[in-house]
Amino acid sequence: MNYAKNILETIGNTPLVKLNKITSEIEATVLAKLETFNPGNSAKDRMAVKMIEDAEVDGRLQPGGTIIEGTSGNTGMGLALGAIIKGYKLICVITDKQSKEKMDILRAVGAKVVVCPTDVEPTDPRSYYSVSKRLSTEIPNSWYVNQYDNPSNAQAHYEQTGPEIWEQTQGKITHFLVGVGTGGTISGIAKYLKEKNPNIKIWGIDTYGSVFKKYHETGIFDENEIYSYITEGIGEDILPKNVDFSLIDGFTKVTDKDAAVYTRKLALEEGIFVGNSSGAAVKGVLQLKHHFKPEDVVVVLFHDSGSRYVGKIFNDDWMRERGFLEDDVTKAIDLIKDHVDKPLVFVRTEELVSHAIERMRKYKISQIPVIDITGFVGSLDETDLFQSYIENKDVADKPIREVMGKPYPIVKENTPIDEVSKLITKDNQAVLVELENGKHHIITKYDIIGSIK
Template structure:
């Protein structure tokens, strides 16, 4: 009979799949190394088991011990599978920018999950680097993995992933492209491939907010390059020892939006449901397409599964909130479709100024149309009310008609955003949209700004 003695024996030998539609503008054969076929659904299974086995061999990890690691989720999953099979406890320290799905999955396989803030310096005691180290000193019989500087990380890919790619392409590979985080994959695979053929080009995919690209090109660790970003699994605000820059021919940076958009494209156009770093890798590959010739064989590695991101890149609301959806609004109705059923807040001419102020506070709005029995006859703006209040403290008890400004212009639902934008200026802060049947909605300058991609 042919079977695996435990789940760890199913790691590796993942397929190489030709990409067709998403890379149709690339004049070369493009193959994806789809690492979601590992049991933990990511490339990290390989190095997680290797790091544990090496720690067992030299005594750093003792029977019944606790494994502690800072992770973006995928390494934690690999460690969790190994911990279950081998009888260890696991504490995963994860940053709060990682998807809820990643955290839930880690808990489902028995890991204790500690969540830390993303927007702190690596040396900050609240960072997931610092918390991981602290927990390892406080927890008896524990071992801190430190995938960033642990040489077993890169060794796993030198011994496994690199040889697989070489054999699957029959040595014809000319370029290897992969997102860079801890550096283990690019360095391990790159070392093996360049030993086989020094002419193979190794390209790293970086993200804006990360230091890799500039450091590789200039040798300068520029802290001004560091800022918060959404893309998961790639980029760093430190220089992990596993990143061997001498093996890397170059980096290209990909925006958060492009990474998210291309993650969805891979699923829709290739039928391959993979994660955020795969989208970044494909967009990076397209940015590098001038590097390739028709006879080239380009291998791009897909790190993990799209199941980790169903609440993010594969969620329309999440994408829309960040301006990542490609269906850009063009008309008035596009700007208000998310809240079109919300009743328009108005104030009547004979109501008091205090009533308008109360409504602004309650609904957190800055502009209110003014009505009488004939329809819209004026408007009030919080800035105008504040200015009037400074001039006269009794203004709150005056009727709205004494302080109101001109009524807002009214457009139909098909009015172009460019037309609406021209109507909003320092003297006019909003536009009303006529939805028919006596219904109206308001568009402010913030709605226009939110539509800018």
């Protein structure tokens, strides 16, 4: 009989699959290493088990102990599998930008999940780096994994993933690309491949808001490059010890939007249902296409499964809110189609200013049209209201007709966006759209900005 003694024995030997449609503009052969075929659905299974086993050998992890780690979710899943089979407890410290699916999956396999804010300095006591370290000092018989600086991370890929890629390509690989986070995957694989053939080019995929690319090119750790980004699993605001920059030939940065869009393209065009960093990786391949010759063999590693991102990347509403969907926005009606069924919020001339302020707060709006029995006769803007209040503290008790501005221009629903944009000026903050059914909606400058691709 042919079977694995436990789930950990199924880790590794993931397939290499040729990409076709999404890379049609590249003459080289582009192959994807699909790490989602690991039992925990990511490349992190390999290093998670390796780190546990090495810690067992040197005594850092004792029987019945608690494993503690800061993770974007995938390492936590790998550690959870190891903890279940080997009898350890697990605490995963995760940032609040990670998908709900990742958190739910970790809890499903027995991990305790601690959520920390994303937008804090690494040294901040609230950061997931700091919380992980603190918990490991407070909890008896615990071991802090520290995947960023743990050499077993890169060693796992040196021993497993690198040899697999070399054997699967029969040594014909010329380029290897992968998203860089902790650095273990790229450094371990790069070390093995360059030992086999020093001419193999290694490219890291970075994201905007991360320090890797500039540091590799200049040696400067530029804190001005650090800002919040959406792409999960790649990029850092620190320099992990596992990132061996001497093994990396170059980096290319991919935007949050491109990473998300190409993650969906992989599913729709190749039938490959993978995660956010994989979209970034394949976009990185396309950005570097001028480096590849027709006879080259390019391998790109796809880290994890699309199941981790169903509520985000594969959710139209989430994508649309961030301007990531490639919707064709050309007319006034296109700007309001997501909320066309909602009634227009307005105030009447004889209502008090306090009523308008209350309505603005309730609906979180900055502009509001004013009507009387004849139709639209004025407008209110939060900036103007604020200025009126500065001049007269009793303005809240005045009727709206005494402080209102000019009525907003009214356009038809098929009016081109360019014409709508011209109507929004410093003195006129919104435009009303008249629908075919006679109802009206409001368009503000923020709607226009949100339509820009």
